[in-house]
Amino acid sequence: MTQTSDAILARMMALHPKIIDLTLDRVWRLLDRLGNPQNDLPPVIHIAGTNGKGSTQAMIRAGLEGAGKRVHAYTSPHLVRFHERIRLSGELISEAYLTEVLDECYAANDGAPITYFEITTVAALLAFARTPADYTLLEVGLGGRLDATNVIDTPDLTIITPVDLDHQQFLGDTLGDIAGEKAGILKRGVAGIIGPQKDAAMDVIEARAARVGAPLMAHGQHWHVTTEAGRLVFQDETGLLDLPLPALPGPHQIQNAGAVLSALRSLRFGEAACEAAMTNAEWPARMQRMRSGKLADLAPNAELWIDGGHNPAAGDAIAATLAGLPPRDTYVICGMLNTKDISGFLRPIADHAASLTALSIPGETATLPAETTAKAAEGVGIPSRTAPDIRTALQSISEASPDARILICGSLYFAGHVLRENG
Structure with missing residues (x-):
């Protein structure tokens, strides 16, 4: 075989x-x-x-x-x-x-x-x-x-x-x-x-x-x-x-x-x-705009972004990118590994985030539990909740705020999971 x-x-x-x-x-x-x-x-x-x-x-x-x-x-x-x-x-x-x-x-x-x-x-x-x-x-x-x-x-x-x-x-x-x-x-x-x-x-x-x-x-x-x-x-x-x-x-x-x-x-x-x-450069999951796919279809009117950055410097970079975009309510969906400085990553993003939905990364033994991510987000001033999976998170945000900007972030492993789900 x-x-x-x-x-x-x-x-x-x-x-x-x-x-x-x-x-x-x-x-x-x-x-x-x-x-x-x-x-x-x-x-x-x-x-x-x-x-x-x-x-x-x-x-x-x-x-x-x-x-x-x-x-x-x-x-x-x-x-x-x-x-x-x-x-x-x-x-x-x-x-x-x-x-x-x-x-x-x-x-x-x-x-x-x-x-x-x-x-x-x-x-x-x-x-x-x-x-x-x-x-x-x-x-x-x-x-x-x-x-x-x-x-x-x-x-x-x-x-x-x-x-x-x-x-x-x-x-x-x-x-x-x-x-x-x-x-x-x-x-x-x-x-x-x-x-x-x-x-x-x-x-x-x-x-x-x-x-x-x-x-x-x-x-x-x-x-x-x-x-x-x-x-x-x-x-x-x-x-x-x-x-x-x-x-x-x-x-x-x-x-x-x-x-x-x-x-x-x-x-x-x-x-x-x-x-x-x-x-000519292309590099997926680095402030990548998701315009189509199974997950993107769940939030058809939203502006959907995905980034795999996961440390404080990456948080700074994401925050600077958001600051340069036209004003729009931004909702964060985040999954991280337990080896990362989650507060250091989220702190720069806090000024731009209306809320954060925390997920555990499916299939990753080193994932930070969604509840821990949510607690860390609250600690830096971001209202937060948890969701069981990415589809639920996207649907919930889209129903409450159809024209939102949604940022999926926290880990390249999480980004990979989301891109696979998107098809």
Whole structure:
């Protein structure tokens, strides 16, 4: 009987008792057994940071593809199907090829302890090494220094998006600790593009760069980005770019766009690639407008948005995006994991929320109970209630306020559940 990728992935989940266990030893062992495919990748752009990694990757991919380049891309987590994590030369990996590389990695691992993320990352690297392309975009899963993607000796470029507090149980309690982990992707002689950072993070990143000999191209020093008259204006030592605003919504995308443009210019791409990066990027569940589907049909007159952000900096970004939209009563539907700072996430959103409906995330053992989410919302001043499921929540809001703005948020896992339900 032919194995499906889902069946192999389920087996892989049992290979290590911990979901997250940061070390590279198991990854190096498996890569060695497979002939070290990480050494045969098309030129690599490695992206770390707390927020904006996925959006930044999406814009760089759009820019490179706009210049006619074939691009591999690796991202996590997925929203609806695992295949979203691995894009081969512009296309999502096929079921047949995904099954093949997963099976090969599972066999080569021979039952040894290895985490799900580690073995699936190795499978992605194997697929990338065997498929021709011009560039490989690798998004860090967690941290950087000990992340399974950090096995490339000499990438073409590294990028660190804004660093903030998240995953403290794995990366450290302070901004400096976390920045140190992110800065672990910097490599000797490889330019590092650095997005806007708080001083505590920037100090650590600069110290690490000096120690390893990595030249930096930092926001506010080597490049600047702003908006003017509905356009994006970028400047570096090469000169000025006047471009359309990013297709990805929200004021926080301006700083991500700046890092993207700095990266493309460092790689010697011209204005056509830079414009494509702004206009052609798509990235689901990042202030995505849901205009159709089974769930959208339950609130036909509402303005429906979905965002997977889940930490205080993401709350700030969502709040800034809402502030830039035309005034409208905004009703929040929220599901979160119990590892997140829920009050820190919701506090910035409180000024824009008429109410919050809390849900537990179906199928997630680490979900925060709906009652706990509702209590936290009340604690930051948002009137709240619970609902048993997303359909009930949407119908309830739509019946009470048909023309509402509805924001679904709190977790990429919750966003993935909602997008699957929407069809």
